[in-house]
Amino acid sequence: MIPQFLKARRAALIGLTFALGAGCALTAYAQNAPAPAAAGGANAARAAVGVRKAIFTLIGSNFRPLGALLKDGGPYDAADVNKRITRVLFLSGLLNEAFPDISNVGEPDSKAKPEIWTNRADFEKKLKEFQDNLVVLSDVNAREKGYTESVKVALGAVAQNCKSCHDDYKLK
C-alpha cells in the first residue's frame, strides 16, 4: 500500500516533469521553426523571385514570334498570333502580385532594380500601360484579322512597353 502522501507527491512530480518537457519542446520548436514568409524568410524570397522569372520567361517565349513579326513583317498566322497575344495578356495580369517587398533581393538572384520598390507608383503606371496596350492589341487584332497597319502600331506600342520598363527597372 503506498501511503496517501507519497501518491500525491508522485502526481505532483509527474505533473512538473510534463510541464518542463512541454516547455522545452516548445522552446526547441520556436528555435527551429522557419521564419514566417511575411517576416521575409529566405525561402519565401527565393520562391517569389522564381515565380516572377517564370512569368517573364513565358511572356518572353510567347512574345518572341510577335517581336519577329514586328521586325520583319514575316508571315502572319492569325490563329498563332491570336493565341500568343491572349497568353501574354493573361500572363501580364500575374505581374501585379509578382513584386512583393521580400522579392527585392538584387543580383545575382534577380535583375529587378531596387527602384521598383522606391518608385512604386511609376513602376505600377508602366505595368498598367503594358496591360492596357495588350488589351488594345488583342481588340485590334481580333477586328483586323490580318497584319494591317493598326495591328503593327498596337504591337509596336507593346514592344515599346517591354523596352521602356526594362530600361528603367531591369538590370542589364
Ligand code: HEC
Ligand atoms: C513593368 C515592367 C516590365 C514590363 C512591361 C516588361 N518587363 Fe520583362 N522584366 C522586368 C523586370 C523587372 C525583370 C527582371 C525580373 C527578375 O530578374 O527578378 C524582367 C525580366 C524579363 C525577362 C528575363 C526573365 C528571367 O528569367 O530572367 C524576360 C525574357 C522579359 N522580362 C521579357 C519581357 C517581354 C518580352 C516584355 C514585353 C512583352 C516584358 N518583359 C515587359 C520588367 C518588365
